[in-house]
Amino acid sequence: MAVQYDLEGQKRAYAKWAPIYDKVYVKLLADAQRKAAATAARCGPNILEVGVGTGLVLPYYPHHCRVTGIDLSADMLRKAVDKKVARHLGQVGLLAAMDACNLGFADHSFDAVTVPFVITLVPDPEGALDEMHRVLKPGGEIIVASKLGADDGPVMHIEQALAPLVKKVGWSIAFKASRLRNWAAKYDDMEVIEISPVFPVGFFKLVRIRKNAV
Structure with a gap:
C-alpha cells in the first residue's frame, strides 16, 4: 500500500512559521547558506533550489x-518573492509552489540543485532526491545543507542526550549522513x-553529491 504523506499539514505548519522564520534563522544559517550558494x-x-522557503539563500547566488x-x-x-523584488535579485527567476517529490522540470535541466535545511523535513527524502537526480545534468551536484546526526562515536552520544532540545527547534538527529551515502549508492552515477x-562549530554539515558522467 502506498504511503500517505500529510502535505496539507506541512503547509499549515509552514504558514505559521513564515512571518517569523527570518528573524529566528537569518544569522544562524547564514554561513551554510552562503557556502551552499557558492x-x-x-x-x-x-541552479534549482529545493525548499527555497522565504528566500534567505537567494541573495547569496552570484549575479551570473x-x-x-x-x-x-x-x-x-x-516572502521569497518580496525579497526578489525589494532587493532587485535579477539572478532569481521562477519561484513556484511545488512538491519536491514531483518536480515539474525536464530531465537534465540544472547544473546544480541546492537543498538548504529541508531534506530532513521532507516526508520522503529519497523520493525527493530521486527527482533531483532526474533533473540534474551529468557533472552537476546536489548540495545539501542540514543538521545531520553522527553515525557513531562520542558525538553521536552527545547528540542523543541533546535530542529533546534539538527537536524543539525543528531539527532531528535521526537523519544521518549515511542515509545520503546509502541513497547515492543506488545509482551508478552518484x-x-x-x-x-x-557554522556553528560544525553543528551543520554541507554535503556535495556529484552526478558523474557514465
Whole structure:
C-alpha cells in the first residue's frame, strides 16, 4: 500500500512559521547558506533550489546565475518573492509552489540543485532526491545543507542526550549522513564527494553529491 504523506499539514505548519522564520534563522544559517550558494554556482549558472522557503539563500547566488526556487508553502514563497523584488535579485527567476517529490522540470535541466535545511523535513527524502537526480545534468551536484546526526562515536552520544532540545527547534538527529551515502549508492552515477562542517562549530554539515558522467 502506498504511503500517505500529510502535505496539507506541512503547509499549515509552514504558514505559521513564515512571518517569523527570518528573524529566528537569518544569522544562524547564514554561513551554510552562503557556502551552499557558492558551491552550486561553481557547477554552472542554472541552479534549482529545493525548499527555497522565504528566500534567505537567494541573495547569496552570484549575479551570473539563473536560479529557480520551489517550495511546498505558498506563504513562504510570498516572502521569497518580496525579497526578489525589494532587493532587485535579477539572478532569481521562477519561484513556484511545488512538491519536491514531483518536480515539474525536464530531465537534465540544472547544473546544480541546492537543498538548504529541508531534506530532513521532507516526508520522503529519497523520493525527493530521486527527482533531483532526474533533473540534474551529468557533472552537476546536489548540495545539501542540514543538521545531520553522527553515525557513531562520542558525538553521536552527545547528540542523543541533546535530542529533546534539538527537536524543539525543528531539527532531528535521526537523519544521518549515511542515509545520503546509502541513497547515492543506488545509482551508478552518484557519489558523495564531500561532507564538510559549517557554522556553528560544525553543528551543520554541507554535503556535495556529484552526478558523474557514465
